[in-house]
Amino acid sequence: MKAxxxxxLGIEHPxxxxxMVWSAGAKLAAAVSEAGGLGLIGAGSMDSELLRDQxxxxxxxxxxxxxxxxxxxxxxxxxxxxxxxxEKVNIVFTSAGSPKKTTPVLKKGGATVFHVVxxxxxxxxxxxxGVDGVVAEGFEAGGHNGHAELTTMVLxxxxxxxxxxxxxxxxxxxxxxSGAQMAAAMALGADGVQVGTRFAATVESSGHPAYxxxxxxxGPTSTHLVIKKGIPVRLLENDFRxxxxxxxxxxxxxxxxxxxxxxxxxxxxxFEGDVHNGELEAGQVAGMINELRPAAEVVEELxxxxxxxxxEISSTKTLK
Ligand SMILES: Cc1cc2nc3c(=O)[nH]c(=O)nc-3n(C[C@H](O)[C@H](O)[C@H](O)COP(=O)(O)O)c2cc1C
Numbered sequence: 001m002k003a004x005x006x007x008x009l010g011i012e013h014p015x016x017x018x019x020m021v022w023s024a025g026a027k028l029a030a031a032v033s034e035a036g037g038l039g040l041i042g043a044g045s046m047d048s049e050l051l052r053d054q055x056x057x058x059x060x061x062x063x064x065x066x067x068x069x070x071x072x073x074x075x076x077x078x079x080x081x082x083x084x085x086x087e088k089v090n091i092v093f094t095s096a097g098s099p100k101k102t103t104p105v106l107k108k109g110g111a112t113v114f115h116v117v118x119x120x121x122x123x124x125x126x127x128x129x130g131v132d133g134v135v136a137e138g139f140e141a142g143g144h145n146g147h148a149e150l151t152t153m154v155l156x157x158x159x160x161x162x163x164x165x166x167x168x169x170x171x172x173x174x175x176x177x178s179g180a181q182m183a184a185a186m187a188l189g190a191d192g193v194q195v196g197t198r199f200a201a202t203v204e205s206s207g208h209p210a211y212x213x214x215x216x217x218x219g220p221t222s223t224h225l226v227i228k229k230g231i232p233v234r235l236l237e238n239d240f241r242x243x244x245x246x247x248x249x250x251x252x253x254x255x256x257x258x259x260x261x262x263x264x265x266x267x268x269x270x271f272e273g274d275v276h277n278g279e280l281e282a283g284q285v286a287g288m289i290n291e292l293r294p295a296a297e298v299v300e301e302l303x304x305x306x307x308x309x310x311x312e313i314s315s316t317k318t319l320k
Contacts, residue, residue: 019069072097118146179305
């Protein structure tokens with residue numbers, strides 16, 4: 001029988017903190033790992049020097065496993081891959097790009113490799129590339145999304161089905177911020193969950209306080225997916241998001257939209273705290289998050305909530 005996800009990753013709870021540009025530095029990743037989950041350093045907003053520094057910092061903060069998320073289409077991806085190999089990072093979650101070339105390189109370097117997918121077809125391609133597991137991310141998730149508009153609830157069973165004869169882990173992501181949501185994902189066959197937005201609104205997240213405040217103030221319908229035809233990304237409502245929507249409605253080219261959404265906007269919104277003119281990436285679950293908490297409390301709450309719901313469901317009358 002294959003090892004469980006927790007055994008394979010050397011962690012206590014099947015909770016992964018998703019890599020997040022401008023939010024997931026060493027401090028957050030180490031706090032989640034210390035609490036028994038798996039913290040991922042988000043390399044997407046880091047150059048190679050900063051990434052090396054953050055990997056070493058995380059190792060000083062915790063002796064538990066910490067991984068790195070490497071978005072493959074980002075500017076510094078190639079240099080960051082070298083740092084990951086050089087620093088012998090043994091858990092890597094790749095995303096945003098094809099895993100075909102990087103997976104064998106990372107595996108040769110001794111890493112356990114996961115790739116983020118938005119369709120069952122991509123999950124099968126990941127299997128051919130040799131990954132150890134996939135993260136099935138529904139389009140309710142924060143940040144950049146695939147073009148398919150599959151929600152986690154619908155994507156997950158289809159990814160499970162596509163991989164049914166293969167020995168791969170499936171982690172669910174998108175729309176998970178409570179123990180009940182975690183239980184729903186596990187009920188659909190997930191080996192674990194990857195949580196983003198809930199961890200962006202924690203004490204240890206490196207996001208600007210104004211961005212975290214915007215996350216806490218968000219309501220149930222505060223996020224929207226923009227640039228669906230180009231590079232879809234889920235953002236909190238603000239002036240910048242409205243400008244993007246107007247430009248799209250006025251027929252702006254993909255190039256113009258990509259330029260409007262340039263890397264500088266992510267930094268401006270989430271790291272520098274210009275909540276009007278910057279990009280504020282967030283998942284639909286932002287509407288359920290009302291309190292800034294330490295990451296360890298979030299992990300504990302997820303686990304306790306999960307256990308409570310599982311026990312409640314097992315004792316429901318309809319099952320007797
Ligand atoms: C602020 C923010 C930044 C993100 N940046 C990245 C990233 O750099 N790389 C990546 O693979 N996913 C990124 N994501 C997605 C998360 O890793 C995670 O899969 C997703 O947030 C899960 O959905 P949730 O937001 O509903 O929890 C980001 C999400 C957020 C909220």
